[in-house]
C-alpha cells in the first residue's frame with residue numbers, strides 16, 4: 164500500500180538521504196536502478212523539480228534520453244549493499260533489480276516504475292536538460308571531477324507525484 168505525500172514537506176528527508184547514503188534513480192520502462200550522490204530538490208518555473216547529474220557513459224543516460232522520465236527512490240538505511248551494487252554495476256550487462264532482490268511498482272503519472280522496497284518514491288518528467296559547460300566552472304572543479312572530460316548532463320524533472328510505502 165502506498166500513500167500520496169506532500170512534495171515540499173518531504174524535501175529535508177530526501178536530501179538527508181541523498182547526502183548520507185545516496186538515492187536510487189530509476190529509468191527505462193523496467194526501472195534500471197542507479198545510485199546517485201548528487202542532485203537538487205527545489206522550486207523552478209513555479210514547479211517542484213528534482214535535478215540529477217548523469218555522465219553520458221551511464222546506461223541510465225541512454226534510458227533517460229529515450230524515455231524522458233525517471234523515478235527517485237529513497238532507500239532505507241539498511242540498503243547500503245544495494246546502493247553499492249547499483250553504484251558500481253551497469254544495467255547494460257547486469258539485471259540490478261534481480262541482483263538486489265528489488266521488485267517494482269507501477270507509477271501513477273509516468274511509465275517508469277518505482278522500486279517497491281524503497282520507502283519513498285518521486286515520479287519525475289524531464290522538462291529541461293543541459294550540459295556542464297567546462298569553461299564556466301572553476302578550474303579546480305574541472306581538474307577534480309572531469310579529468311576525462313566526461314561532463315555531466317543535468318536533467319530537470321518536474322515532480323508529478325510523491326509517495327510513501329506504508
Ligand SMILES: Cc1cc2nc3c(=O)[nH]c(=O)nc-3n(C[C@H](O)[C@H](O)[C@H](O)COP(=O)(O)O)c2cc1C
Pocket residue numbers: 184185195196197198199200201202216217218220221222223224246247249250251252253254255
Ligand atoms: C554513492 C554514489 C553516487 C553516485 N552518483 C552518481 C551521479 O550522481 N551521477 C552519475 O552519473 N553517476 C553516479 N554514480 C555512478 C553510477 O551509479 C554507476 O556508474 C552505475 O554503475 C551506473 O549504472 P548504469 O550504467 O546502469 O546507469 C554514483 C556512484 C556511487 C557509488
